[in-house]
Amino acid sequence: MAGVAQHAEQWTALLRAARAVRGTDELLALMLGALRRGSALGDAALDEAALLALQGGVFALRGAGPARPLPAPLLAAEWQIFARGEAVRRGDGLLVPVQGRAFPRLAAWLPGQAGLAGEALAHVEAVMALLGLELEQLELRGRLQSLLDLQHELISRPPDELYQPLLEAAVALVPGAEGGSLLLRREDRFDYAALVNHDWAELRGVSFSVEDTRDTWYGAGQALWDEGIPRVMTQGAAAVHRTDYLMGGLTYTSLLPSMDHIRATITVPILYGGDVYALMNLDSFTSEFAFAADSVETMGSFCVQAAVLMHGSRQRELVERSARTDVLTGLYNRRHFNDVLAGHLAAAERHGQPLALLLADLTNFKAINDTLGHAAGDAALVTVADILRRSVRASDTVFRWGGDEFAVILPHTDGEGAAQLAARFVRELGRAPIQGVRVGASLGVGWGQGRMDAGALLHQADQAMYAAKARGAARGAADEARS
Structure with a gap:
């Protein structure tokens, strides 16, 4: 100079x-x-x-x-x-x-x-x-502006739509990066959530223990892990920091085949509020010198932003889920029922498909509340919800309608198909007493094909349910008179 x-x-x-x-x-x-x-x-x-x-x-x-x-x-x-x-x-x-x-x-x-x-x-x-x-x-x-643009673009996305573009942005922004992976923490394991220039055929279903990932793969100590400090590792060190992985219920101690092509890796624990809930790896396939001070600095800044986006997305999802979910049973609630039904009605009209609605009102449920208390009644509702879940298909949607009433939306189903599901539910419900009481259900089915009106469909199912309830009450009165 x-x-x-x-x-x-x-x-x-x-x-x-x-x-x-x-x-x-x-x-x-x-x-x-x-x-x-x-x-x-x-x-x-x-x-x-x-x-x-x-x-x-x-x-x-x-x-x-x-x-x-x-x-x-x-x-x-x-x-x-x-x-x-x-x-x-x-x-x-x-x-x-x-x-x-x-x-x-x-x-x-x-x-x-x-x-x-x-x-x-x-x-x-x-x-x-x-x-x-x-x-x-x-x-x-330019990188700072890209981070601002990224936040604006991704801030409203749900988690499942966030991970892949977030990783792609990291690969584009961090100097030296040519590929990478994003892993999410689920209890005591990390699972792959996004890949760039890696093969899902190899990595789908692969998971790593959090402890082994922290102590062996990251290997820079608990303090740096808890602070989310980036760690750079070259190809030779990867063999030393080899981490066992789980796939298909089996534990493997060898390196994944894709590791042979990585010359350098920069790894960052992504944390929020002191908890590590994700891990990002960015890889170079061509040079052991790929990641220098600018890479580490950019990666650290990016992952702080990523943590905010991921946490915010997760919190919004939880809030939205709580707004449409019944707290006691975990089923969708009446509010969400209206949105789901509107979507299925539109699809049925568009494709000329049948659509059925099943309503269920529990019988003899009051006896549980009156004799055993409301805690037992709540436990009984949870049991009924589980039975109803097991009785329907994956394409059906179950709701707690309110109180001791439930509803099921059955796409691509006519009246006969809905009746078969209703019979299956009643059969499962009657297999064993719930809280020591034999609980039954009055069921009503409404259905149509192609263009339908939500109010008419609800009215049809509601009337059928109350007719079934009346028949049940009449049978009970006749039995009592004969005794």
Whole structure:
């Protein structure tokens, strides 16, 4: 940087111009202009100069036109030199890093200038260092804006629609990342929730224990885990930090096959309120030097934002679920019934399909409340709800209608099909006493096909249910008269 002091006015003008540009490509073009104005290099040499970006472990042309890799990839020793921010001399030219505070991901390629030295080389390196710092600031501002845009885009999504775009954004934003995975904590295990450039055929159904993931895979200690500090690991260390995994009820102690292709990984526990409830891994498949200080810094900031988004999404889901769910039985409530019925009516009309509605009113339930108390009555309602769940198909939706009444919406079902389900429910209900009392049910079915009116369907089922209740009461009165 000695040349900076000798050309103070030139560097001041250069920085002023650099801060005025709007994009990365403009800044890089400015870099070449600075080389042309102040360098001892001839115009012919600069005409051959190119700005290169690190892509997939090799350097390719930055800017318009097809990517053009260097004549030969860097050797391991050359990578070490380049990573230190020093120019790499090659038989066919000179590769000068464009470096800020972190690992250089851009370079100036000067063909035929391997012998460049002295003041000429110092000038080139000074321009690259100065502009590298400005470029780093420009890219940092871009990443911050991307985080704001990401929050705006994803803030209202439910959890299941959040994980994949969140991981894709991380891979796009974190320098050096080429793929990754997001795992969610479910009790004492982590399960995969999203993948980028990994195969679901290999990883679906794979899970890891939280303890083993923390102590072996992450392996940086409880304190850093609890703070959500990123940890960088290279391919050689992955074998040391091998973690057992569970799949199909079996425990495997070998590395997953996909690990063989990963050269470096950066891992971050995602936490909220002090609890780790997710884990993000970002991977490089091409370079052990992929993740430097800028990667760690960006990953840490991103995961703080990710934690807020994931927690907010989860909380909204819980609030929405509580608004449509009966607290006692866990079934959907009357409020949600109206929304679900409207959707099924529209689908039945659109496709000309049948739709049935089953209403059930428990009989002899009052005896449980009167003799055993309301706690026993609540337990009985939970038991009935479980029996009803087991009696229906996966496509049917069960609701607690209110009190001791229940409802079931049965898509693609006519009156006969609904009657069969009703018979199955009554049969299961009568297999054993509930709280020592034999509970029955009065059932009513309404159904139609194609275009239907919600009120008419409800009225049909309601009338049928009360007719069944009246028949049951009449049978009870006759039995009592005969006794």
